[in-house]
Amino acid sequence: MDIRSQIAMVFHLDKCIGCHTCSIACKNVWTDRKGADYMWWNNVETKPGTGYPTKWEDQNEYKGGWIIKNGKLELRLTSKGKFLQKIFYQPDLPTMDEYYEPWTYRYEDLFTAPETDDQPTAIPISKVTGEYIDIEAGPNWDDDLGGSALYARNDPNLEAMTEEQRLQLLSIETLVMFYLPRICNHCANPACVAACPSGAIYKRGEDGIVLVNQNVCRGWRYCVSACPYKKVFYNWSTGKSEKCLLCYPRVETGQAPACFHSCVGRIRYMGVLLYDADKIQEAGVRPDEELVTAHREMLMDPFDPAVIEAAKKNGVTEQIIKAAQNSPVYKFVKEWGLALAPHPEFRTFPSLFYVPALGPVTYSVENGVALNPTSADEIFAPLDQARLPMSYLASLFGAGQEAPVRYAMKKMMAIRTWKRAVTVGDVDMQVALDGLREADCTTEQAEAIYRLTSLCNYEDRFVIPPSHREQAVEVLTNPLEKKGAAGFGFREQPVRGA
């Protein structure tokens, strides 16, 4: 057992309102710079849709993630023997056109334009070239299914569905959508790390955050291609790769990352997972239908004395173990089985899990009056008749397997029905309790899920252990060395010159 601690995340899609506050918070803090202007370390996609960069999920095109070759995991992008072949030109690298060309407006024209009969306009100019740009696409061009004939229709997940389902999904009367906020998954088996020729990308041992060492990165861009989620970005100005750093300066001081903290719908949870790194390779080569289980088997019970002992041997502190025991992520993923990793078939084992979004509550209308539902079936449409086919969600969250998605959806629907029976009382209690039992959920668990979903405070959502960087720093340098240098405005010792 090689127990490591991982800062992990859950995004509760049923609560996401698609407001993009997370994206803006991140943009303002990290990527509002030349070269990074096109990057959205955090972005929110409308699903079905092609996403950002366009069709990132299509690994036939981008060659991201891992494949099994001769019973072993290998990067889809390249093998060790062949990697130099792609160094002069990377056939799988998305270009700026797959994201979008960043632009601004020539606002000064509004002031300097000569007086005419027409209003002056601020024309759009490219942030790369400074020249006039005819804007054809941008991030979230397909927000709320805008242009769905072009975007939603080309969602790679539609391949998992029948022609009939596709038609139904895309016809105007039965359109359906949900939001998918995405950040770096800080995977347990990151493909970007494995692909980096320079060894510049690394996973931090203490919390599993994946970072790019900017001083070691040489801009070979293998990481951009290898990440199946396209969450490593190439800074076209500095010639280095950059990615979401999970706001580690905030996490280290016990604060939630900017995108988490600013989330309006409070959909984001952060907590510690203890996982067994020895199991990664073995879990990675399991067939698609076992991947969700294999991933969950990697996540160890933080109350198990053997796990605790092994964790301590790896330097995991008492406080981190305690945080793991209180982790909302562990509950959502392992205890309750509600949260699922995106595209497990990429085999990187993400540390970000999604609770799938439910369909809308249904009402029947008689003589212009909305009737309250009387049975569980009337609150939500049964899963087989759900507007969003289970095969779509299975393609996104289940490696094509419907069972784990159905389990989560069923449980959430049963809890909503039961809670309705308790608070509103218009659903038969016995039916609600039967529903819970069928969904493999006790009333205690249902209550706990309800509380962590609906009544969660900051401390419930973000259980972030102190990372004691002050102690970690002391291992590497003597903090008192800096004492005499404080306040000079530079980082050298103020030593008398010779």
Added chain:
Amino acid sequence: MLDKFLWVGFPYIALALAVVVSILRFTWKPFSYSSLSSQFLENKQLFWGSGLWHWGILWVLTGHLVAFLIPRQILAWNSAPFRLYLLETSGLIMALLALVGVVALMVRRGSSSRVKAVTSTMDWVLLCLLLLQVTTGIDTALRYRWGSSWYASNAVPYLWSLLLLSPRPELIQPLPWLPKIHILSGFSLILIIPFTRLVHFLVVPISYYWRKPQVVIWNRKGLR
């Protein structure tokens, strides 16, 4: 005096600056070491430019290096006409590929507005020098036959004399001006390595072949 500077002083200055400044740059400004790829901004023209250039010049440089290391064997190889033609033709083809490549790269850098946005003066200095180097090389090969032989018999001893710190400029002086320019621009290229994006070839990531696929760094001292 000028000859002494060109064939002794300048090469040593170029080599010394290349080594010292590259090391200083690597130590003090490691962030500045990058391939500075612009494929992200433009990748259609780059496919031809970068591919042809790199593959062509790599083989040409390998040829120069091999002849530098084993000049006698090269001369022996060239003693049979068929083998001589084979070596000269393949070298010429590779050099022509590199020529097409570097021209394509120059056209690209001059025509794509996105690439222009990330182009520095030194990029142009470098490209022009590379073009000069390749054209004088090809021209020399075509005019003064057979280049592979007299490179091994005349230029290589000169290069070794530099390396062994007992320079013999008299080996170069009788050469025509074309190969002389080739040699000078070659040393100029070495000189500008640390001042241009050329540093990227100093950090070719061969360690990828033996490093473990996953990199985990712990705060605890010495754990990696």
